[in-house]
Amino acid sequence: MAPYCYEYPHPAVTTDIALFTLRDDQLSILLIRRRADPFQGSWALPGGFVDPDECLEDCALRELAEETGITGVYLEQLYTFGKPGRDPRERIISVAYYALAPYEALAPVAGSDAAEVAWFTLDALPALAFDHADVIQLAQQRLRAKLDYSTVAFGLVESTFTLGELQKVYEIIRGEALDKRNFRKHILSLGVLAETGEERCNGKHRPAKLYRLAHPGAVQYIK
């Protein structure tokens, strides 16, 4: 017996999470294989229904933790998808979030409604449940656009990094090689980096200075 009744029709609300990382120099996204209908067995973004007393962002963090075991990532709200018919069950509106984290920091394990969890590169996505292909496409667009005016790329490197490592992140997201000298000049001019005083050796190259974000935390706008 259905116990929650309202005078007017109500939609259900979910959150979905597009978590990006760099893996073998490729931009990758974390997907789960759905344990239940609809789209049972299909790949989808982690996500699920908002609890009555739960903030939207808390819901996204909880669903990500339940379905993939991943915690402690920095989420940003992407867009709310609400086209009628996007879910065959009922009217379901989904608030999508995106997140970026260095691959080494992540150890996904399937749980809850997820039968399986895996990384996919963006140029080799499987068929996706619901409108999740649209969500991923918009998240990737936002990521590319934010490269130029925010510290979003710093979410994909470790907390300390060389300028070469940071340049690689920019190159992979942009899909093009960048001039090393111009990149270093530009990045250092932004005033968002601090030297750690340490260096890192990468193979045969001479040791490279390690940097960190001067003010770590939320993604900042830069000019």
Place this chain on the structure above:
Amino acid sequence: MAPYCYEYPHPAVTTDIALFTLRDDQLSILLIRRRADPFQGSWALPGGFVDPDECLEDCALRELAEETGITGVYLEQLYTFGKPGRDPRERIISVAYYALAPYEALAPVAGSDAAEVAWFTLDALPALAFDHADVIQLAQQRLRAKLDYSTVAFGLVESTFTLGELQKVYEIIRGEALDKRNFRKHILSLGVLAETGEERCNGKHRPAKLYRLAHPGAVQYIK
């Protein structure tokens, strides 16, 4: 008798619209005075409940039209506000939109749930219903941030404009005077403007070239 029943609790979903214009050289926002409880008599953003078969953006356009008589503005999704308790009636999640339009194009008339409709400058807002002060603050932040990397400011001028008129929009949103020569050089370098071939006379100044957006329509990212 409440006829819409669900197995799990469902939130209600609304859209709210922050419509900006420039009026007497001040950034202003359109508010309505609420005809009904909660917050009866308080000022609020135009907005209301999403119909079962309606897209979110269509809902925002419909509510704006019903409550203020304004149609044909270009909306962009801002953010979804979902903190439990933000509405005293029940759990209500609101998808906020923002829009910009030249003042001359707008003739608001109160209707539907709006007892009154009026423009307020952002430095002299009245007490606001719900979390609408937060919505407006975020919309203003987004507007400022997008000035630098999009054509958002062009929403506040007429379809043809002088560079002086455009500079004034930037100055008002930024809250600071800009160097005329640098501004013109920067704006023309973006490659988003086209000359109309016409000129406009403003008072004692010599006639100024009229420009238009080369590709009018949606807000574009620029570098």
